[in-house]
Amino acid sequence: MKILVLGGSAFLGRAYVSEALRRGHEVTTFNRGLSGSDQPGAEAVRGDRTSAADLERLVAGRRWDAVVDTAGQQPSDVLLSAGLLSEHADHYTFVSSIHAFTDWGTQVVNEDSATYPCPADTPAGQAPGNHLKAGCERAVLERFGAGRSLILNCGLLVGPHENVGRLSWWLERVARGGQVLAPGDPERALQHIDARDFAVFGLDLLERGTTGRFLTTGPTGAATMKGLLDACVEATGGRAELVWVPDERLLAAEVQPWTELPLWTPDQPGWEAIWLADTSRAQAAGLRCRPIMDTARDTWDWLRERGPTAEPYVQGTTPLGIDPGKERKVIAG
Known part of the structure; x- marks a missing residue:
C-alpha cells in the first residue's frame, strides 16, 4: 500500500512509519521537519499542514491508498488537510484522543459515548483543549465520510x-x-498503551479497510x-x-x-x-498490548x-x- 503519514517523525507517528515500512508499505511523511528525524526508507516531504499552498504541492500528481493523521490538533487545520486529500486518498485514519469524550474521567466511556460539540471549522484558540479532538474528528468525517474514515481514540501512550x-x-x-x-x-x-502496539493495531485495521471508531488503549488493570x-x-x-x-x-x-x-x-x-475506558471493541478487533x-x-x-x-x-x-x-x-x- 501507499501510505501518507501526516507527522511521522515523533513518537506515535514514528511508530506508524516504522511498522508500515517493516510490513513493506510505501510510506510518505509530511511535516515541517522540526520534531524529529526522518526514517530511512520513507519519503519525507516538508511542509506545513496549515498552509493550503504546501498541501497543494504535496498532493499535486499524487495518490495514496490511505492517510494516517497522527498530528491533527486544530479542527480547522484538519478540515483543510482532509479536504485537499479527499480526492487523493481512499481512506483516512485519524488518531483522536480519549479526551474527546465528554464523560471521560468521571464515567466509563466507550465508542458510543458522547463527544464534545466542537464544530469542524473551529479555528485555533476558539475552543477548550479537550474539545478540539472532537472537532478534528468531525472535520475528517465531513471531508472523507464515514465510509472512508477510521477514528482511533487514543488513551495514555508510553514507550520509546x-x-x-x-x-x-x-x-x-x-x-x-x-x-x-x-x-x-x-x-x-x-x-496505557505502548505506541508500537497502537501502530500495529491501527495498521491492521487500515490494511483491512476498516472504518468506524475504536477506543484504543490497554485493558483496565x-x-x-x-x-x-x-x-x-x-x-x-x-x-x-x-x-x-x-x-x-x-x-x-x-x-x-x-x-x-x-x-x-x-x-x-x-x-x-x-x-476505566471500555476497550472491548478494540480487543475483539485484534488489539494486543505488551506487558x-x-x-x-x-x-x-x-x-x-x-x-x-x-x-x-x-x-x-x-x-x-x-x-x-x-x-x-x-x-x-
Whole structure:
C-alpha cells in the first residue's frame, strides 16, 4: 500500500512509519521537519499542514491508498488537510484522543459515548483543549465520510521515543536511586498503551479497510501503579526504594496530580473513572498490548541511547516532576 503519514517523525507517528515500512508499505511523511528525524526508507516531504499552498504541492500528481493523521490538533487545520486529500486518498485514519469524550474521567466511556460539540471549522484558540479532538474528528468525517474514515481514540501512550515524558520521568527518577516517593494506592489500576502496539493495531485495521471508531488503549488493570514502578526499578537496576504515601497526605502537601507525580490520579471526584475506558471493541478487533515490563525496559534502553536532555518534560506548558526537596519533605511526613 501507499501510505501518507501526516507527522511521522515523533513518537506515535514514528511508530506508524516504522511498522508500515517493516510490513513493506510505501510510506510518505509530511511535516515541517522540526520534531524529529526522518526514517530511512520513507519519503519525507516538508511542509506545513496549515498552509493550503504546501498541501497543494504535496498532493499535486499524487495518490495514496490511505492517510494516517497522527498530528491533527486544530479542527480547522484538519478540515483543510482532509479536504485537499479527499480526492487523493481512499481512506483516512485519524488518531483522536480519549479526551474527546465528554464523560471521560468521571464515567466509563466507550465508542458510543458522547463527544464534545466542537464544530469542524473551529479555528485555533476558539475552543477548550479537550474539545478540539472532537472537532478534528468531525472535520475528517465531513471531508472523507464515514465510509472512508477510521477514528482511533487514543488513551495514555508510553514507550520509546515518548515526547511527553511521563514514563521517562519515572525511569530517570528511579534510576537516580534512594527513596522514591510512590503515590497513592499501589494497587490503583492503570490503563496505557505502548505506541508500537497502537501502530500495529491501527495498521491492521487500515490494511483491512476498516472504518468506524475504536477506543484504543490497554485493558483496565493490565498494570497497576505498583506494577509500573516495580518495572521501572527492575529496568533501571534496582537501586531505588519505593516509599508509598497515600492520597490524603499527598493532597495535604499540595502535590499536583498527574504533573508533579506523573500518572498519579487521586481517588476523588473527577478522577474516579480515568482508568476505566471500555476497550472491548478494540480487543475483539485484534488489539494486543505488551506487558509494562517490556515497555519500561525498552524505554530505558532508548533513554540511555538518547542520553540526557536539557529540555524538561512538560504536560502542555506545565513541567513534569516533583522538586527533590519537596519529595524528601513529603516522604519524611
